[in-house]
Amino acid sequence: MLLAMRSEVENAFEQVCSQLDLQMDDFGLEEPPEEIEAILASNIAYRMQKEMEKSPVEIADLIVELLNSKVFKYISRVYSEGPYINFVPSERYFSETLEKAQEDDYGQLERKGETVIVEHTSANPTGPVHVGRARNPIIGDSISRILAFAGYHVEKQYYVNDSGKQVATLIWAFEKFDEGELTELKKNRGDYDIVRYYQRGNSYLEASSVEERKKSEVEIAHILEQIESGDVEVYKKLVSITDTILGGMKDCLNRISVEFDEFVRETMFIRDGSVDEMVERLKELDGAFEEDGAWKLRMRNEEKPLVFLRSDGTSLYTTRDLCYHEWKLNKADHIVTILGEDHKFQAGQLINTLSMLGMETNRIRQVFYSWVNLPEGGMSTRKGTGINLDDLLDESINRAAHEVTRREKSRIRKVELTEYDVNRIARQVGVGAIRCGIVATQPGKGITFSWEDALSFERQGGPYMQYVHARCCGILTNQKFDIKDIDSSLLNSKEELDLLHEISRLPFVISSAADALEPHRIITYSQRLSEKFNVFYRECPVLKGANPEVISARLALVAATKNAISNSLYLVGIESPDSM
RNA sequence: GGACGCGUGGCCUAGCCAGGAUAGGGCGAGAGGUUCCUAACCUCUAGAUCGCGGGUUCAAAUCCCGUCGCGUCCGCCA
Known part of the structure; x- marks a missing residue:
């Protein structure tokens, strides 16, 4: 409104x-x-x-x-x-807000008839998702949800880097080492299983003599050439290994409500000839030149040239990414990519090159975020340093379960919670706290991981906002009212009007969050809405209102709040518990 | 060395792009509140030269320049 x-x-x-x-x-x-x-x-x-x-x-x-x-x-x-x-x-402003907010999809904007491909996560399929990169799926998924609510048709894509050196290394290690040479399996899932080969391979390379390493590197380079030339046997291995890992990563991401519409494999562009064709087109460009057998492209901004073909004839990450971007530009009106800030340089070269090829780069937007680091430095799958997202979630859910039972005892009003409820609440609150904690901060700001911060259920965090939803549900249970009979002018106290005003802002907030691609604005909004509701809750008893008309009007306000908060939370991937 | 990002009370953070009404929250500290719809709540108090220095402007946390600190990047890696 x-x-x-x-x-x-x-x-x-x-x-x-x-x-x-x-x-x-x-x-x-x-x-x-x-x-x-x-x-x-x-x-x-x-x-x-x-x-x-x-x-x-x-x-x-x-x-x-x-x-x-x-x-x-x-x-x-x-x-x-x-x-x-x-x-x-005006009075009408409030009455229409109250009426519109009764709809389940309150905040959903008009269809725009435009498609957006949101590419996010796209973590190398080498091992389990760790917290260092966890901002990517959380930001990307939230942006996807917000854009969809803002009226775009959204397609969520995971770009699978199933080519290049790290995958060749993985295949090589998988062939070379046996179970007995690996570390103990931490979790019985594909990503945890196969990452051990990757880590073993890398530690082997690091520890081996110059001679041994050279030999291994030749073997790895050979695998890479086989991938690029479309060798069927190697491709089968590659698909089987990466699928196993991706299956595990998907399971992990599903725990935080992140899902994809499509997994696009890099090798697709190698196999269908796009990469070869791209290389030929790049060679034709004005700034293209050959040096030491490799092909490079001068950048317009005079930064370092882009190397798009190795001297051994294989392609590089950016070469393949060019094909992927062209493919996306042909499929969608807008492209959004979520990238770690370490990709800024590459992403800049990519955009420059696309524009040199005559593509409409103004349809592409990139969102960068800083990594979550450990106090002692970055997290790495290769080295095996880092906190796995699974472990953080397990810990958070445990902690939430503990809180549920602890608070249940200290309450004045007892709520009957079954064991099923406790588990459900622990999961919703535990996961919500993590998603909220990560999405609430501007992506550009660095985060240093600490268990204390990551697991704190602070007032401004997810549980606070989820609690508002639970309170709304508690009030609305077994209550009936007809919005057509409501006299919204009965909502005339400061607390009621403040709350209604906050509810009226939601579509505007969604619209601006979508334009700016800034999901943390939804969190800021949800916090304000929650605060307004809690003040209202304290000051304006709903079920003990002065007369039936007031009770009905307040019930409608509560129902409106419930929709506004649950939709806001949905937009950042946080579930809304009916009870807590 | 160059490029980009960040710097807001003891700690975390919103506001910065599109400059405007006393810089908004939270944690922590202190004081209150429950015969009442779930206290994972609410109210009050203390605490900020918005890193520092210039400039533009009637007006700067916000824009510009410089400077310091932290981070990231500057690969025939991804």
């Missing part, structure tokens, strides 16, 4: 500007401070100062006068306060 109000104000400002014969592209719309009755404000008076040659206060008064001659649907009053122009929402 805030979206509607904003566009109403924008239209009015456009008219006012043309009346005054002024050209303004920014009306300075902002959110006023909390204690003000208005929910939307404009500082346009400052912006008109020069042209009007009047003080901002005078301009504000003049504009208010002009605005007051207009008829608004969602605004009851326009007034100036100093240089600011404030807009007070």
Whole structure:
């Protein structure tokens, strides 16, 4: 509803500007401070100062006068306060918000008829997902959900790097070593099984003599050439090994509600000839040149050239990624890729090259995030240093289970929780806390992992917001009301109006989070909504309201809150428990 | 050395891109609150020269320049 109000104000400002014969592209719309009755404000008076040659206060008064001659649907009053122009929402603004928020899909925006491919995670299929890269699926999945809610058709893709040196190394190690030479199996799942070969292979390479290493490297290079030339036997092994690992990774990611529509294999572009064709096209470009048998491409920004063909004739990661991006550009209107900040350089070269090939790189957006590091440094699958996401989840769920039982005892009002409920709540809360903890922070900020931070159920965290949903459900159980009979003007206390106002902001928040590709805005919103609800909850007893009409109106408000909070949480992949 | 990102009370964090009304939260500290719909809650108090120095502007946490600290990258790796 805030979206509607904003566009109403924008239209009015456009008219006012043309009346005054002024050209303004920014009306300075902002959110006023909390204690003000208005929910939307404009500082346009400052912006008109020069042209009007009047003080901002005078301009504000003049504009208010002009605005007051207009008829608004969602605004009851326009007034100036100093240089600011404030807009007070109308009764209709609130009643329509209350009505719209009764829908399960409240916040869902109109279909845009455009497709977005969101590529995220795309971790090398060499071992279990560790916490260092866990931001990727969490950010990527949240962005996917937000874009879908904002009206795009979204396709979630995992790009499988099943070619290149690390996979060749993996295949080599899998052939070379036997079970007896490996570390103990930590978890009976494909990714945990096969990563042992990868780690064994890498430690072997590190520890071996120069001569031994050279020999091994020749063997690995040979496997790589076989992959590139489309050798059927090697390809079969490659698919079998990477599928086994991917199966495990999928299981792990499913635990945090991350799923994909498609897994796109790098080798697909090798096998269908796209890579060879791409190499030929790149060679034709102006900046392409051969050096020491390898092919390179000069970048427009004069940074280091892109090497797109090794001297042994095999392709490189970026060469294949070019094919993948062209393929995506042909399939979708927009492309979003979630990448670790260590990929910035490569991603820049990729965009440069795509544009040199004449592709519409403005349809591509990249989201970068910093790694989650250990206090002593980065996490690495190859070296086997790092916290596995599975272990973090296990620990978080255990901790949540402990909290459920602990809090159950200290409560005044007892809720009957079965063992099934306790397990369910522990899982929802434990996973929610992790997803929330990771998505709440701006992706650009670095995170140093600590068990204490990762497992803390802080007030501003997931459980706090999930608790709001549980409270709503508790109130609504066995209660009936018909939204058509509700008189929303009965919701007139500050607490009720604040809450309703917050609910009205959801579509706007979703729209801006989608535009900015910033899921943490949803968390910020959910925290505010939760806080408003808890104040309302304390101050306005619902089921003990003054009369049946008030009770019904408040029930509708609770139902609206329930939809708003559960949809907000859904957008960042957090489940909404019916009880806690 | 160059490029990019980050720097907000003891700790974590929103706001920065599109500059405007006393910098919003949380943790931790202190004080209160439950005969009442789940206290994983609410209320109050203390605590910030928004890394530092310049500049632009009527107005700077926000934009520009410089500087310091931390991180990442600058591979015929991915």
